[in-house]
Amino acid sequence: MAARRGLRSAAEAVLAAWDDEETQEGRLPDAVAALRAALAGTHTWSLHDPAQPRKPREGTKQQQVLAMLRRPEGATVAQIAEATGWQAHTVRGSFAGLKKR
Incomplete structure (x- = not known):
């Protein structure tokens, strides 16, 4: 800092x-x-090692969606939309983004 x-x-x-x-x-x-x-002196970050899996940031909506999907009963698009405040098309778009990872 x-x-x-x-x-x-x-x-x-x-x-x-x-x-x-x-x-x-x-x-x-x-x-x-x-x-x-x-x-x-500002270049103190390191690039991500592609061999290591990425760790999602804590407290993000993406992490919230993943937690809902990992539940035994899963989650519907409507449930995720309500929990995140997203529109249904945004929820479906986030699934496409998750699929790429």
């Missing part, structure tokens, strides 16, 4: 230097350099 704050403050400094036309020439190059430095 600290990298995010550093990136945000660097971006705000660039915008402030850009908006301040009187001192733009003096502050803008320093602000841009600080922004570049902050951006250089």
Whole structure:
């Protein structure tokens, strides 16, 4: 989260230097350099390993739908639509998306 704050403050400094036309020439190059430095350190995520199964995020509607479908009695489109607040065509479309995974 600290990298995010550093990136945000660097971006705000660039915008402030850009908006301040009187001192733009003096502050803008320093602000841009600080922004570049902050951006250089932001790539901390790693790509998903295709060999590992994906884990659904907690508390999502997709996870709620999957839990309903895994019940012994299953779930109808109407039940899922009511639980998620989706239209029936959205529920059917989500099934198509789940099928691709």
